[in-house]
Amino acid sequence: MSDYLSEGYVAALIVALGVVTYFTRAGGYLVLSRFKHLHPRLEAALEAVPAAVITTIVVPPALSAGPAEMLAIVAAGVAAFRLSGITVVVLGLIVLVSARAAGL
Amino acid sequence: MTISEFESGTASSRREVLHGVRDAVPLYLAASPFGVVFGAAAVAAGYSISDAVFASASVFGGASQFVFIQVNGLGVPAWSVILAVFAVNFRHILYSAATGRRIAHFSILQKIAAFFLLTDLQFAACEVRAGARGDRPITAAYYFGLGLPLYACWIFATFAGAYFGGFIKHPEQFGLDFILPIYFLAILMGFRKRRNFLPVALVSAGVSFIVYQTLGAPWHISIGALAGVAAAALMPVRRHFSEVAQDE
Numbered sequence: 572m573s574d575y576l577s578e579g580y581v582a583a584l585i586v587a588l589g590v591v592t593y594f595t596r597a598g599g600y601l602v603l604s605r606f607k608h609l610h611p612r613l614e615a616a617l618e619a620v621p622a623a624v625i626t627t628i629v630v631p632p633a634l635s636a637g638p639a640e641m642l643a644i645v646a647a648g649v650a651a652f653r654l655s656g657i658t659v660v661v662l663g664l665i666v667l668v669s670a671r672a673a674g675l
Numbered sequence: 676m677t678i679s680e681f682e683s684g685t686a687s688s689r690r691e692v693l694h695g696v697r698d699a700v701p702l703y704l705a706a707s708p709f710g711v712v713f714g715a716a717a718v719a720a721g722y723s724i725s726d727a728v729f730a731s732a733s734v735f736g737g738a739s740q741f742v743f744i745q746v747n748g749l750g751v752p753a754w755s756v757i758l759a760v761f762a763v764n765f766r767h768i769l770y771s772a773a774t775g776r777r778i779a780h781f782s783i784l785q786k787i788a789a790f791f792l793l794t795d796l797q798f799a800a801c802e803v804r805a806g807a808r809g810d811r812p813i814t815a816a817y818y819f820g821l822g823l824p825l826y827a828c829w830i831f832a833t834f835a836g837a838y839f840g841g842f843i844k845h846p847e848q849f850g851l852d853f854i855l856p857i858y859f860l861a862i863l864m865g866f867r868k869r870r871n872f873l874p875v876a877l878v879s880a881g882v883s884f885i886v887y888q889t890l891g892a893p894w895h896i897s898i899g900a901l902a903g904v905a906a907a908a909l910m911p912v913r914r915h916f917s918e919v920a921q922d923e
Binding site: 574575576578580581582584585586587588589591592593594595596597598599600601602603611612613614615616617618619620621622623624625626627628629630631632633634635636640643644647648651652655656657659660663664667668671 | 705708709712721722723726729730733734735736738739742743745746747748750751753756757759760761762763764765766767768769770771772773774775776786787790791793847848849850851853854855856857858859860861862863864865866867869870871872875876878879880882883884887888895896899900901902903904905906907908909910912
């Protein structure tokens with residue numbers, strides 16, 4: 572078993588992740604509520620953080636994957652204009668499994 | 676703070692609890708599939724059922740738990756996993772500032788518990804409850820009636836997914852090995868109407884891909900994301916924080 576999956580390490584990591592998550596949920600109230608106005612550029616930057624991070628998690632693996640995975644990503648991306656959440660995920664999986672079965 | 680404590684209260688607080696539970700019904704339907712998928716994906720990635728359930732109990736955040744599996748699966752140092760989760764959770768700082776004003780009348784202990792439950796769904800439901808003018812008070816009975824069953828539901832869904840996912844011997848047959856990029860794409864597309872979405876996504880995508888090919892993981896996440904955030908900060912700006920919070 573790899574080190575990053577060993578039991579004590581994973582448990583400690585999960586605790587740390589719980590702590591940082593709690594910090595973000597309480598922190599906005601504790602810190603930002605003391606200011607009446609944030610600088611608009613800071614607001615824009617804060618607002619962009621989730622989309623920026625998630626993009627970096629999606630794009631490199633998608634561009635480095637095979638044709639079946641690419642097809643699934645494109646299908647899910649198009650579907651996401653009309654559908655939402657779990658429907659997009661299920662549709663993407665169906666396309667992926669079909670494309671793999673077709674030998675792509 | 677438990678449901679039974681509320682039920683010993685007045686009739687009006689019992690009604691508030693029931694309103695919270697009622698308003699959470701569609702949220703169970705929205706969250707459970709992701710809890711099941713998280714449990715199954717965690718087990719497919721090599722984690723135990725108890726790790727998967729512990730993650731849901733400790734973090735209680737869909738996207739951040741998927742980030743945890745995906746990024747930790749790269750075998751990178753703990754700090755970069757923690758940083759990635761922190762960054763994905765950054766939006767909660769905005770929720771916290773907005774919802775914090777609505778629950779300012781809670782006791783200290785109620786606030787401590789309330790912030791733990793402040794998920795995207797909890798934030799959105801409280802904004803709806805506050806009404807069009809945003810002046811309907813959010814009671815503790817309502818807040819916990821909404822949030823506590825949702826938390827229990829999330830943990831149970833994770834367990835179910837992890838338990839039944841363990842019977843799947845070849846995850847790739849069902850595409851489970853590639854479910855995370857698809858899941859994150861769906862989440863990402865949900866942000867497409869936010870201001871600066873396109874420049875942020877394009878800059879993050881380009882920079883992260885280049886860094887992935889050159890420096891390698893985990894730098895593509897932090898450097899790519901920083902580049903996207905910098906792009907947002909450099910775009911022309913108009914609106915104020917309070918308006919942004921109301922949009923969310």
